[in-house]
Amino acid sequence: MEQNPKKQINIELPEDVAQGCYSNLAIITHSSSEFVFDFIRMMPGIQKAKVQNRIIMTPEHAKRFFNALEDNLKKYEEHFGKINLSGKGMPNIPLHFGDGTPEA
Template sequence: MSDNRNQQPGQQFQLELKPEVASGVYSNLALISHSHSDFIVDFARILPGMPKPEVCSRVILAPEHAKRLLAALQDNIIKYEKEFGPIAIPQAPQMEAGPRTIAPFGNGEA
């Protein structure tokens, strides 16, 4: 991984995308947890006939980068909805009391 500490804000850089990564990984469920120093996002998929969700990718982020990811997602959702219309999120049935960190098909709110 290259050292980008010397880059100025807004500066462009080259990103290498290897062929085995370029096709991406399908995920329809995310489990997000955190510690004092990291945010962990487990991307998983659950498909008909599968007995349990299968984690297909884990991303570990520093808190600062997690917040930057949040801002980038918000910005891109705004742009998407301007171009294609609002993203409809079906209401998920109310879960038992307690925080919710798994977001399959729902709105992902805790």
């Protein structure tokens, strides 16, 4: 009996995407059908921050992402030591999107 070979996916990494995008704050929101990850770069002394990238996932893909991140954090800490978080959670900074005008 012949085993089915695993399918291979070729993934292209364009040069502009390969440079990456630095983020030191992520805001996650969700609805019943999707999770929205907004990645933000906060600069010291600057009152306005810009969303650098927005990733939208289905709940199933968000769960897979969570599991992969959890696994990678565990491996990181086994190799480099525990990651210590300073403070508790997000700083108490009010976050506002856009100009404050409500939109439907």
